[in-house]
Amino acid sequence: MPALNVPVIDLQPWFSGTPEGKAEVARAVDDACRGIGFLVIKNHQIDPVLIQRVTEASNAFFSLPLAAKRKVDRPRDDAVRGYSAVGEEGLSYSLEEAAPGDLKESYSIGPSNVPDDDYHRGPAAGAHFEPNLWPEEIPDFKAAYESYFAAMSDLARELMRMFAVGLGLPERFFDDKLDEHISMFRVLSYPAQTEAPQPGQMRAGAHSDYGSLTIVMPDGPGLQVFNKAGQWVDVPYMPGTYAVNIGDLMMQWTNDQWVSTLHRVVNPPLESAVLNKRRQSLVFFHQPNYDAMIECLPVCLAEGEQPQYAPISSGDHLTAKFVKQTTFGGTKAAV
Ligand SMILES: O=C(O)CCC(=O)C(=O)O
Numbered sequence: 001m002p003a004l005n006v007p008v009i010d011l012q013p014w015f016s017g018t019p020e021g022k023a024e025v026a027r028a029v030d031d032a033c034r035g036i037g038f039l040v041i042k043n044h045q046i047d048p049v050l051i052q053r054v055t056e057a058s059n060a061f062f063s064l065p066l067a068a069k070r071k072v073d074r075p076r077d078d079a080v081r082g083y084s085a086v087g088e089e090g091l092s093y094s095l096e097e098a099a100p101g102d103l104k105e106s107y108s109i110g111p112s113n114v115p116d117d118d119y120h121r122g123p124a125a126g127a128h129f130e131p132n133l134w135p136e137e138i139p140d141f142k143a144a145y146e147s148y149f150a151a152m153s154d155l156a157r158e159l160m161r162m163f164a165v166g167l168g169l170p171e172r173f174f175d176d177k178l179d180e181h182i183s184m185f186r187v188l189s190y191p192a193q194t195e196a197p198q199p200g201q202m203r204a205g206a207h208s209d210y211g212s213l214t215i216v217m218p219d220g221p222g223l224q225v226f227n228k229a230g231q232w233v234d235v236p237y238m239p240g241t242y243a244v245n246i247g248d249l250m251m252q253w254t255n256d257q258w259v260s261t262l263h264r265v266v267n268p269p270l271e272s273a274v275l276n277k278r279r280q281s282l283v284f285f286h287q288p289n290y291d292a293m294i295e296c297l298p299v300c301l302a303e304g305e306q307p308q309y310a311p312i313s314s315g316d317h318l319t320a321k322f323v324k325q326t327t328f329g330g331t332k333a334a335v
């Protein structure tokens, strides 16, 4: 019987480092990834002061006048950097569903301090190491975002180690496929709603994520996940915890043994002064090195079973998702 609700997993035994503690956490993580594709983690070791700094820098950015935000506008469809305004992205486009744009604005960055060599700047790198944009109005913005990106990269590597142990692989199996990861960090700001949304319009429409895993720090409820019984259930909101989910790439790597689940962010009740307020979430989309090959893990194949997917590089997998979105959405693609 798969899990129908999102489990809360305490990572302390993993970080304490005993073999039993690590095995226990890895087993719980593996169960969650098979059953519902989502977990909430506590004792994740991320400094609350850093979370606060990024939160405040983001509050300051989204409070700027639109013209100031437009100075760091997303440069191109294939370059997810900088600012996107309300309604410019629709996550459900990736499902080939026509729906109005999401009721959110966002700011995105990728890796910083990228070396000027062929691997990072040559044609094979495509737009994966596109330079970041920085709003000059907020002094701590760049430092806070870069530190947070680095902290998330470390946590994601640790989660991938839990994944490896949970799947029965050596703990460091994924390490060399992540050391040049092409992840994205996005802060999403969902404004308080002043009028009823259009039919089908949400803060974030139903979608699955693309990459290996996503680490989300919301500042309030609203995130829901579609479980194997066909019900939308709330992801437990507990201040200070992260929601983690796996993306399509991880599902493919495990030959569908793990599930990349549909999720969405629902609208607040329009009339409620308490619940209808701006919602901000810090979202880290982890994506392996562009040249890492995503090829059915042998531990995920039963004897005589065939892989369901042809091997593909992480970079091509991501690019294919963007192409699908821009083609269908006809507007700037979301992540
Ligand atoms: O804001 C959230 O809680 C989640 C957003 C999300 O699922 C996404 O941007 O992919």
Ligand SMILES: [Fe+2]
Residues within 6 Å of the ligand: 207, 208, 209, 214, 263
């Ligand atoms: Fe998502």
